Amino acid sequence: MTRWWVAVAWIEELFKQGEKRVDELEVYCFSGTSVSADLKQRHVSLCSSSVESGLCIRTIDKGKIGSSSTNDPQQWQACLDAAIAGGRLATPQEWRGLPDPVMLSKEDLAYDPSLVVEPEMAHDLLQGMLEGAAAHPEASVTSGGAGIAVGEITFANSHGIRYASRQSEVSISLEAISGQSTGYEFDHAFSRALVNPAKVGEQAAFLASRSAGGTDIPTGEYDVILSPIAYADLLSNIFVPALSGRNVLQGRSKLAGRIGETVTAPLLTLYDDPHRQGADGSTWFDAEGSPTRQLDFVRDGVLKVFAYDLKTAYRAGTESTGSAVRGGFAGLPAIGHHNVIVDGKREEIFDEPAIYIHSVVGAHTANSLSGDFSVEMSNPFRVKNGGLAEPVRGAMLTGNFFDLQKQVVALGKETRAVGSYILPPVKVNKIRVIGK
Incomplete structure (x- = not known):
């Protein structure tokens, strides 16, 4: 069991009342503070701070699930009543119970206790990005942002679980423009010491300035x-x-139905590591109180497992994989992931001619069932002599991503965190590019 403070002792009264009315219930409580600041061109346009709190109660009675949330945990009695009332209207489903407590580490995996949430730090982060962008004076800063946040999650259920964890995050981003070309870069980490505002500013300005005056590319593979x-x-x-x-x-x-089959290139391994030190999604327990563990989705190209929360696991006749997440305190548990990591043998991938794509636009429009996609290439460059050469203009990348996964021929040496993904650049042979 992790920490449990007297400050949330009201939860015990909630259970005392709730257990008289329903079979099971759980409580998810969040509290946190944050500061953010925005740039408009080279000037701070907005700086704000906030103190947040929230409560979500989920009840289960005879297979019927109800839930309610509030941003004022002191209103827990009304929240409990609403959850129970909603459950009475729900359709019964297969249910085998909430998880029981287990011994978990007390270590906070992504928390810096020395981090101070203050406007001065946000200002310094913005200033650092501006100084970095000055390395490319031909590019102009259009916007940027910096944020610092610390928060605490308290989770409890009627089976005796009493878990708590703390998180912290520092995030920065900058956008620059040169002519008609733009560049965008960002960074995030749980500690101020791990973000580099000067590098973010320099890279955003570099992408904008180097992408200016790109040349067309013929359609082809x-x-x-x-x-x-x-x-x-x-x-x-x-x-x-x-x-x-x-x-x-x-x-x-x-x-579906392909466990044990090869679904990517054999050099690829893809797994969820919820215990990775310092990673954004690291946690000892998921959003339903199930203990988390590493999930090897794909090992050496072979599909090994799918992710489940409690509700879906019971329907499938299996067990939760500790993969439940929430989209904020008001969000109900749903299947997600913690830290998706792509790994495998690393090598130099810039030693032969290729097209380098910094980012894409429109991935959300892809067909997630078939895998078909067509996206705009953002900040693409030709690769020559081990580095980036002339920029490419106005091209699209198209294909099927499930096929693309099998066409990966190499993983680059760099590793980068992109939200909850930790992964290298990848080289893929013979992908269709639609140009001029």
Whole structure:
């Protein structure tokens, strides 16, 4: 069991009342503080701070699930009443109970206790990005942002679970423009010491200035290098949803029924590591109180497992994989992931001609069932002599991402965190590019 403070002792009274009325219930409580500041060109246009709190109660009675949330935890009695009332109207479903407590580590995996949430730090982060962008004076800063946040999650259920964890985050981003070309870069980490505002500013300005005056490219098949940003965008919109047990059950996953089959290039391994030190999604317990563990989705190209939360696991006749997440305190548990990591043998991938794609636009429009996609290439460059050469203008990348996963021929040496994805650039041979 992790920490439990007297400050949330009211939860015990909530259970005392709730257990008289329903079979089971759980409580998810969040509190946090944050500061953010925005740039408009080179000037701070907005700085704000906030103190947030929220409560979500979920009840289960005879297989009927009800829920309610409030941003004022002191109103827990009304919230409990609403959850129970909603449950009475729900359709019964297969249910085998909430998880029981287990011994968990007390370590906070992504929390910096020295981080101070203050406007001065946000201002310093913005200033650092502006100084970095000055390395490319031909590019002008259009916008940017910096944020610092710390928060605490308290989770409890009627089986005796009493868990708590703390998180912190520092995030920065900058956008620049040169002529008609733009550049965007960002960084995020749980500690101020791990973000580099000068590098973010320099890279955004570099992309804008170097992308100016790009040349057209003929339509055809090319060897392509997807940056971690571009690869994560396609991966998160197409491949990872196919690993959801819910999509498998509902016939919305192209990977359904393929456990044990080769679904990517053999050099690829893809797994969820919820215990990775310092990563954004790291946690010892998921959004339903199930203990988390590493999930090897794809090992050496072979599909091994799907992700499940409690509700979907019971429907599928299996067990939760500790994969439940919430989209904020008001969000109900749903299948997700914690830290998706792509790994395998690393090598130099810039030593032969290719098209490098920094990011893509439109990945959210891809067909997640079939895998078909057509996206605009953002900040693409030709690769020559081990580095980036002339920029490419006005081209689209198109194909099928499930096929693309099998065409990956190499993983680059860099590793980068892009939200909850930690991955390298990848090289893919003979992908169709639509140019002029």
